[in-house]
Amino acid sequence: MFLPVATCALMSLSQTATPFDWRDAVIYHVETDRFFDGDPKNNANIEKRNPAGWHGGDFRGLLAKVDYLKALGVNAVWFSPVAKQVEKPHRSARLTHWPFHGYWPARFDEVEPRFGSRADLLALTKALRGAGIRIVLDVVLNHVGYGAVHAGIRTPCGKDDITKCLFGLPDLRTEDPAVWEPLVKSTKQLVDETGADAVRLDAANHIGPTEWRTFRRAIPSPLLIGELWGFDAAEKKSWDGLRARDLDTAFDFAFADLALGWVTGRLATDSLAKHLAKRDAAIAGAAVPPIHFLDTHDTEPFLSRARGDKAALKLAAVLEFAVSGIPLINYGNEVGRKGGRWPTNRGDMPWGAAQDKRLLEFYKRLVYARRIDPGLRRAKSIVSALSRDLLMVMRGETVVLLNRGRRREIAKVDVANAKSWVDVLSEKKLAAKNLTVSPRSARILVRAE
Ligand SMILES: [Ca+2]
Structure with a gap:
């Protein structure tokens, strides 16, 4: 069928004006430092053999792999927080732990130089947008890194969720508008500059609901994803907690255990079906479904938990892509990245011959199946x-x-x-x-x- 040119122009205009439906998303999570080193000039204090050290990955490295992500078929990428990190490691008897992950900010208005310059960041976000890949910015506003200097640090640490010092990190007095407003302002600037489509809010349950409502008003358009540790998409109270904070969605921390339990035979098939029906009923009222995963940077990789059984991983991945919710691929899930418990769970992304190419082809088919089939993305799921x-x-x-x-x-x-x-x-x-x-x-x- 041939359409007049004017009609085509109108169609493309209305297509760009339609907001993205997050039920259509497949999110890929990248630890920027672990993904690919695209610029050795910004490497400082690199300790490749230290599993908790800097390894050299950066924005340019991720930019160099945009084609890889496109070929995989994902349409959203969540990468490490970009804020400048503390300059010293945190030492324990066992480990010299550097802030390679981006969760120990020192300055909220500067970009971590090991990840690259602000211009590198903007080149990356432009390239992602050009490839039709949405940007999920990760922001840490609850605390600063060990030893950081910040006027908003709370002393002494409190005992409740809001005032405690998470992992002993200096906590910020986020309930004080003089502390909170500049944090919101610097986040807004970053969102505006990068054109972020979504923001992941680290440690969201350690900042009060009132503050999140202020945040929502200041930054209305991107999808707000709460990292609400322990959020279970089958539990109504988890969703109530999300709504009280005026956030859009959350990570479902319960799904990976269900998938592992079932594929390894510990969870009965009819129990899983019943549980997933309960989960669907809880999700039904949400405008945006939860984001579920087999593993993240905070957990032991699924493949390790399944004792290296790739058939188990593939079954779990199909389940992940079939049930209600937004599937998230943690970097390297698709190529059999190895690693066990912390700190080995945050290993380097394998490339070239180190990748399991058959697993990669399987993941591509899985992402493709979802892309071509609106039912798989949007229809109500019925599990039996x-x-x-x-x-x-x-x-x-x-x-x-x-x-x-x-x-x-x-x-x-x-x-x-x-x-x-x-x-x-x-x-x-x-x-x-x-x-x-x-x-x-x-x-x-x-x-x-
Ligand atoms: Ca580098």
Whole structure:
């Protein structure tokens, strides 16, 4: 069909004017220092062999890998907080711990020079925008790094969530407008400059609801994501806590354990189905669904928790992409990045031959399945246990079958008189009468006829 040029112009205009629907997002999380070193000139105090040291990654490194992210198919990136960090490590008997992660700010109005210059940051955000990848800025406003000098530091530390010194870090008197307002102002400036689409609020439950409401009024447009430690998307009280702070959404810290429990056989299939139904009911009232993950920089990698079982990882990843919520890929999930508990969980991103290319291809198919299918992104999810080991997730007319067992399963699925299906993961066509699912594998089925 040929459309008149004027109609085409109108269409593109209305498309750009439509706000992004976050149900369509697949977020990729990057530890900037661990991803890729794009500029050795900004390297200082590099200790590649120290798992808690600086490793040299930077904004230019991430910029150099925008094509990689595009090929993976993700459409949002969350990278480390950009604020200038304290210059000294925090020493314990076991570790010399540097602020490579970005969570020990020293100055809120400057960019960490090891990550690059402000111009490097803006070049990165411009490139991401150009690639259609949304920007999730990470900001730390609850505290400063060990030894930092700041007029707003609280002494002594309190005992409640708001006034305590998290991990012994100097806490800021965020309830004092003289301390809070400049913090909000510097965040607003960063959001405006970078054109951030979302802001991740670190340690959000350690800052009062009143302050978050002030923040919302000052910075109305980006999606506000609270890091509310322990937030469980199945629990109404978690959502109530989010709403009291006037934030848009949160990370679902409960999902990874559900996925691990089920793929390793500790959680019964019908228990998982019941729990996910409860989770869906709790999510139903939210404008933006929660963000769920298999692991983050704060947890042990899923692959390590599953004792290196990649079939378990793949099943869990399909479940992650099939249920309600926004899936988040932690850097390297898609290529089998190794690592165990802290501090080895924040290892370097493998590149080249160190990547598991078959796993990467699998992840690309998974992201692709979601991209081509609005049902998988937006339709209500209906989860049911078809047998002891076979789980079905229906999203609109799309059917996801997951077999955690050691035997081949045959699913009886009767959806809208479908005669045959195509499995987006394997590209195989299957007759509706013969929906087989191999041991330890999954299918994402879209209707063929
Ligand atoms: Ca560097």
